[in-house]
Amino acid sequence: MFPAEEEALTAWIMGVLTLDAPPAFLACTHTFIQRVTYVKIFEDYLEGTVVAVVPPNLLMQEHVAEKTILMQLLASEPVGSKGYTAICEWIRSVKRLFYNAETRRLTFTVKDQSVATKWHRQEIKLRNEKLLLFSTAKLEEEDNRSDINNVTPNHATVLQYQVRVVAPGLGIDIIEQLIALSTECEVISIAREPRAKEETYDSNFWVVVFNSEECPPQIKDVTHISAKGLSIFIHHHQRYSRIPCFQCYDPTHSKSKCTRTVNDRQTQCHRDFESEIKQAKKLSTLEFEHM
Numbered sequence: 688m689f690p691a692e693e694e695a696l697t698a699w700i701m702g703v704l705t706l707d708a709p710p711a712f713l714a715c716t717h718t719f720i721q722r723v724t725y726v727k728i729f730e731d732y733l734e735g736t737v738v739a740v741v742p743p744n745l746l747m748q749e750h751v752a753e754k755t756i757l758m759q760l761l762a763s764e765p766v767g768s769k770g771y772t773a774i775c776e777w778i779r780s781v782k783r784l785f786y787n788a789e790t791r792r793l794t795f796t797v798k799d800q801s802v803a804t805k806w807h808r809q810e811i812k813l814r815n816e817k818l819l820l821f822s823t824a825k826l827e828e829e830d831n832r833s834d835i836n837n838v839t840p841n842h843a844t845v846l847q848y849q850v851r852v853v854a855p856g857l858g859i860d861i862i863e864q865l866i867a868l869s870t871e872c873e874v875i876s877i878a879r880e881p882r883a884k885e886e887t888y889d890s891n892f893w894v895v896v897f898n899s900e901e902c903p904p905q906i907k908d909v910t911h912i913s914a915k916g917l918s919i920f921i922h923h924h925q926r927y928s929r930i931p932c933f934q935c936y937d938p939t940h941s942k943s944k945c946t947r948t949v950n951d952r953q954t955q956c957h958r959d960f961e962s963e964i965k966q967a968k969k970l971s972t973l974e975f976e977h978m
Contacts (some may be wrong), residue, residue, distance in 0.1 A: 734782070735803025737795040738846065739794070739811070739818040741786075744928040749788040756784060756793070756813070774811060789901045790848070791925060793818070800824055821845055847875065848902050852893040853930075854919040861964060862893055865912045865919055868960045872903035892922070902926070906958075911920035911936045914960040 741747055748876055757778055764770035783796040797803050803822035810817050817886055826845060859877050876896040897903055902923065912919050912932035923932050923938060933936045935947040936956035 700704045729908050735797040735800045736823045737803050737820050739793045739820050741791045745816045753784050847896050848899050851922040851924050852919050864964050867913050869958050870903040870905040873898040910938050911957045914964050
């Protein structure tokens, strides 16, 4: 390579020089395998990745064309408004996008990490529904922070599969055991979630986050788990906007819309176990202080 080409290649790899694709001169100076490696580096480290989770009330086809989504984004803002100007800028920065129906996630590939950082935690509209954009690189950076007072949702909370568990009168120890009986997928978080202003029902539920981007197959569409007289209801809120039916356990309608009887329950939505559930001992004040 000429010195100018070496300098340009180094600047590109370090992210100082922004290009839409690997340098064209690589075709003359590097082997095919080396060029493949550079493309892999380019897509994994130099391009930016921005994701948005599509709310369950926004119906999306499983296989939807990239152009269709871009046109719907553009049509969501009035022509001439600030939002229209912003969405035009966003669309110009998008190189590729992909919709995953299983995770209900839109993944945008943008020119470089600076563009992804600029749009991190910014809102756009798709068919009048708000989508919150997240740079995957920035989320990982937020996860690595040691600030214990950081209340910003981290990578796991935002991108991993989660369900809401309605369990009146049951503690976190019981919920953890019932979930563990139902799936081998690792649970990385169980916590109460503060009620947000857009919530459609009360905050008397737990949020369970799995170490998976997709719903664990053992609990797909399962809405009720019981063992030895203890039971919980599960709302797959990332897939269904309605809470499940407390009568027949169907995830697609609520109890007020149910036409089935108690004896006509959806067995595929229910799991019953004979395993013993151990309740944690309630500590006295003295025991708690000496933990």
